[in-house]
Amino acid sequence: MTALCIMVLGTSSGAGKSWVATALCAYYRSLGLKVAPFKAQNMSNNARVVATPDGQWGEIGTAQYLQALAAGAVPDVRMNPLLLKPEADTRSQVVLFGQVDEALSKMPWRGRSLKVWPQIAQALDALRAENDVVVIEGAGSPAEINLHASDVVNMRVAKHCNAHCLLVSDIDRGGAFAHLYGTWALLPEDEQKLIKGFVLNKFRGDASLLAPAPQMLQDRTGVPTVACIPMQFHHGLPEEDGVFDDRGSTGAGQLVHTSIAIVAYPRISNLDEFQPLLQLPGVRVVWTRTPAQIADADWVILPGSKATEADLAWMRKQGLDAAVVAHADAGKRVLGICGGLQMLGEALIDLHGVDGNAAGLGLLPLATLFAHEKTVKPTTMTMPTLQAPWQALSGAVAAGYEIHHGQTQLRADMQADSAQPAQELLSGMLWQGGNPAVVGTYLHGLFENASVIHALFGHAAPSLDQVFERLAKGVEQWFELEPGQKSLPLL
Known part of the structure; x- marks a missing residue:
């Protein structure tokens, strides 16, 4: 089998990529599909212990660990091949396939990223060969143009597997439509074509007030707004990117x-x-x-x-x-x-x-x-x-x-x-x-x-299984279905 890849990108860190990806893992699992998560490179000091292929123990980011559980899969180092654990503002410990790599930890950021790309691609290809769907999470924003040439976590991944990409924005912060349009506009044309839907996350208020912005955005980009997710203060998953109120x-x-x-x-x-x-x-x-x-x-x-x-x-x-x-x-x-x-x-x-x-x-x-x-x-x-x-x-x-x-x-x-x-x-x-x-x-x-x-x-x-079940049902409510459609399509 060769899995279809669904990729969750964000206009910024904290937009909600991790938990939206987790919800999609739970949703596709509920349809009886074999699902695996993937994030090429995660920067986080939240990590979990998983087995490595050589029978040792290694680390992956907590988000991918929980996404694997939501997907009904055994957490695997291939699901997060590169983990960066910040030790200071300008220094991180690099964990490659679960193990600390001191040589990579000492390398400059751009040189490091390009060196590990072949291994990242190999891990993703292996997961695609074993599953029906791979739900991929991006990092930060795909439109960080200072990092685009050395990217190994966003659009390089999307192009490698021809992913169907969702772009998520935090509407609670304000400026969501500008964030979505600006991110799309900064991408090269071939990468713009991979963006299949916009997602407004953390919405509070009267949804009717959003009009006519979603249609105006679609007129400018050709990309529909496929979901408006209400604010979820108690979705049951930990916040990955920091401490909150x-x-x-x-x-x-x-x-x-x-x-x-x-x-x-x-x-x-x-x-x-x-x-x-x-x-x-x-x-x-x-x-x-x-x-x-x-x-x-x-x-x-x-x-x-x-x-x-x-x-x-x-x-x-x-x-x-x-x-x-x-x-x-x-x-x-x-x-x-x-x-x-x-x-x-x-x-x-x-x-x-x-x-x-x-x-x-x-x-x-x-x-x-x-x-x-x-x-x-x-x-x-x-x-x-x-x-x-x-x-x-x-x-x-x-x-x-x-x-x-x-x-x-x-x-x-x-x-x-x-x-x-x-x-x-x-x-x-x-x-x-x-x-x-x-x-x-x-x-x-x-x-x-x-x-x-x-x-x-x-x-x-609440148990994690209860959390995952609630998220799977949420996907059915938040994403717009076509008339007569009973389940979310694979975009």
């Missing part, structure tokens, strides 16, 4: 019993794993950048970081370090995950130039040594007995994954005089402080386990 939290505007402050440092990673918390009644999640937001919270979570030392320095500059310590001293819960766990310790020690050296917050008697090699693997653990206020987790089974350079050890010499010493509850994975309100773990995905959510909150978050 609390409108995505179900608890916002409700009677709140638990307020959770997640510290949003500049190089936050794997923020997608907190999506279930956003969907719990009575729980408000606040992406936190000020000490005042911590003072008002019941919990504080220090999430993962792609640059632990730099993010810890940023916390100190904001006064967040003292705020977290004061929160713990008051007996309120503090949870550190991966990089956040490392920050809770006494010291970060970097002998290989991986991250940086720093003193930690001193809430756990731990020392972290950054290894040259990265630990990447799936992990399942049964929670041992924890002390209050975390005792509800005792006995819960939690499946997730590890992605970290740091290797962390409990240091007895750092708590020799402590009346209530900290405990290493699971070797190399889980610690609880002498102040039992403080817990740290290397397990990503903790809150994606129904048993954990129920133990902590007594509720259940």
Whole structure:
């Protein structure tokens, strides 16, 4: 078989490409088709662990991982052959087919892109040979004319597989018709012909007020507006491109019993794993950048970081370090995950130039040594007995994954005089402080386990299958069908 390729492009980052592509994966799967997602190059610190062809474990972007699940497919490194994980404003760690590639990481952007194109094309061709439909996600905008010559993620991909392209614009920002027209107009004529439909995303208001703009746009471009998608604050998928306000939290505007402050440092990673918390009644999640937001919270979570030392320095500059310590001293819960766990310790020690050296917050008697090699693997653990206020987790089974350079050890010499010493509850994975309100773990995905959510909150978050089913039904509502047509055509 040779799959038909449907490509979701955007007029900008944040237009909604990722979740529209996920919805299309779920929709075509619901029609009984064999579907796979694909994104040639993703720039994100949100990653998931998947198997590699050689039997190892590697990383792909979270968006493609979730798209694979929506498609009913096994997540595969070919679905996101190139992953760029930003470590600073001008530097990224390059992951090729799941593995860190140091040589590519040191190459200039344009030279790197052209070097990997043959492998990207090979991965896409392999997926096309195995599926009925491949839903492809672009990156940023296809009309970034400064990058067009070295493009390996947008129109070079579209031309390679003759993709039927949708162009998505965020109408909530304003200027959507100008964004759509300007993006189309900047493309060469042969690439313009691949744009089969415009999509207005995040619409709020009276749809009748859109006229006559869609027809005027079609008159100028020959491209119809094929969907107008209403604003979806609670679509159930994590936002990929950054931290947003609390409108995505179900608890916002409700009677709140638990307020959770997640510290949003500049190089936050794997923020997608907190999506279930956003969907719990009575729980408000606040992406936190000020000490005042911590003072008002019941919990504080220090999430993962792609640059632990730099993010810890940023916390100190904001006064967040003292705020977290004061929160713990008051007996309120503090949870550190991966990089956040490392920050809770006494010291970060970097002998290989991986991250940086720093003193930690001193809430756990731990020392972290950054290894040259990265630990990447799936992990399942049964929670041992924890002390209050975390005792509800005792006995819960939690499946997730590890992605970290740091290797962390409990240091007895750092708590020799402590009346209530900290405990290493699971070797190399889980610690609880002498102040039992403080817990740290290397397990990503903790809150994606129904048993954990129920133990902590007594509720259940919507399952991914429920989210995918709702998105598939949404496609039927949002996209215009021809008279008598029962399903969305393959464009």
